[in-house]
Amino acid sequence: xxxxLSIWPQLSCAQTAAGLSPGLRGDxxxxxxxxxxxxxxxxxxxxxxxxxQSPVPGVPATSFTVRWTGWLVPPVTGRYVLHLTVDDGxxxxxxxxxxxxxxxxxxxxxxxxxxxxxxxxxxxxxLEYCQYSATTRLLLSWERPRQPEAQAxxxxxxxxxxxxxSNRYREVVPARALISNWPPAPRPLAGPRPGTRPPAKLVxxxxxxxxxxxxxxxxxxxxxxxxxxxxxxxx
Numbered sequence: 001x002x003x004x005l006s007i008w009p010q011l012s013c014a015q016t017a018a019g020l021s022p023g024l025r026g027d028x029x030x031x032x033x034x035x036x037x038x039x040x041x042x043x044x045x046x047x048x049x050x051x052x053q054s055p056v057p058g059v060p061a062t063s064f065t066v067r068w069t070g071w072l073v074p075p076v077t078g079r080y081v082l083h084l085t086v087d088d089g090x091x092x093x094x095x096x097x098x099x100x101x102x103x104x105x106x107x108x109x110x111x112x113x114x115x116x117x118x119x120x121x122x123x124x125x126x127l128e129y130c131q132y133s134a135t136t137r138l139l140l141s142w143e144r145p146r147q148p149e150a151q152a153x154x155x156x157x158x159x160x161x162x163x164x165x166s167n168r169y170r171e172v173v174p175a176r177a178l179i180s181n182w183p184p185a186p187r188p189l190a191g192p193r194p195g196t197r198p199p200a201k202l203v204x205x206x207x208x209x210x211x212x213x214x215x216x217x218x219x220x221x222x223x224x225x226x227x228x229x230x231x232x233x234x235x
Contacts, residue, residue, distance in 0.1 A: 022175040024070035024125070028056050032130055034065050043068065044175035046127065046140035055136070065130045066138075070180040071122040072173070078145025083170060084111045085139035086129065093126040105132040122179065143169045 023044040030036040038058040046068060054061050072094065074080060084090055084100065087108040092100040099113045117123065129138050146169060 021180045022178060023180055024068040024127075024178050025180045027067045027069075028059050029065045029067070030059055030063070032063055032065060032132070034067065042180055045172055045178070046138060047172050048136070048138045050136040052134060052136060061136075062131060062133045065128065068125075068127045068129075070125055070178055072117075072125045073122050073177055073179060074117040074119055074144075075177065076145055077117065077119040079114055079116050080145065081143040082113045082115065083139075083141045083143070084113075085109070085137060085141070086111070087135045087137040088132045089130040090138070091128040093124070095123045103128075103130065108135060108137055125178070139172065141170055141172045144171075 021042060023042045024046070026041050026043045027034075027037060028039045028041075030038050039056045041056065048055065050061070052061055055064065055066065082092070082094075082099075084092065085108070086102070086106075088105045089103040090100065090111070091098070091103055092113065094115060099115070100111055102109070102111065127140065
């Protein structure tokens with residue numbers, strides 16, 4: 001599997017060199033159940049506030065759905081906390097598992113899901129959103145694994161801990177952690193089955209040889225009777 005762990009700080013350049021596209025693929029539909037596909041585009045980050053207007057040309061301001069698909073590539077190994085700020089409905093799949101399902105009309109809400117991820121591994125991501133009416137808001141953010149701090153720091157001196165300052169570690173999932181076209185693993189070449197011989201090649205000589213003409217034989221000469229032979233006269 002292709003790993004981007006060693007090139008995380010320069011992932012945008014590495015994605016271009018490897019043919020990867022940062023962001024997620026967004027399919028925008030008209031209707032509350034993905035009835036009519038209107039537009040497909042690549043979204044770098046999932047941080048939208050359409051202010052009760054159309055998200056893309058051709059899609060109404062209300063009664064629409066969006067499906068984002070791609071891969072999530074974390075920079076470090078550890079426990080991540082995914083935050084979803086949404087109005088109205090949302091569904092989230094990660095690594096083929098349904099982690100969150102709040103598919104209904106609701107006011108602005110925030111949901112959290114904790115997952116253990118491995119650095120450089122590409123996890124299939126699928127996020128669905130539906131908008132009924134009024135406010136339109138969607139935000140996907142995360143908290144990275146916290147690094148252990150020193151015993152003496154200004155936080156401990158003032159009585160502040162990382163748990164109380166969790167908002168400091170919360171950020172929008174960047175485009176370099178989202179990939180819309182992760183390359184599949186190469187398939188092994190198909191070889192001959194054990195116990196079977198490969199078919200023999202049919203070799204055909206396309207060069208034609210000219211046929212030699214048959215030798216000409218001399219024409220037979222008429223025989224003359226000898227002088228001592230007499231023919232009997234007819235009566």
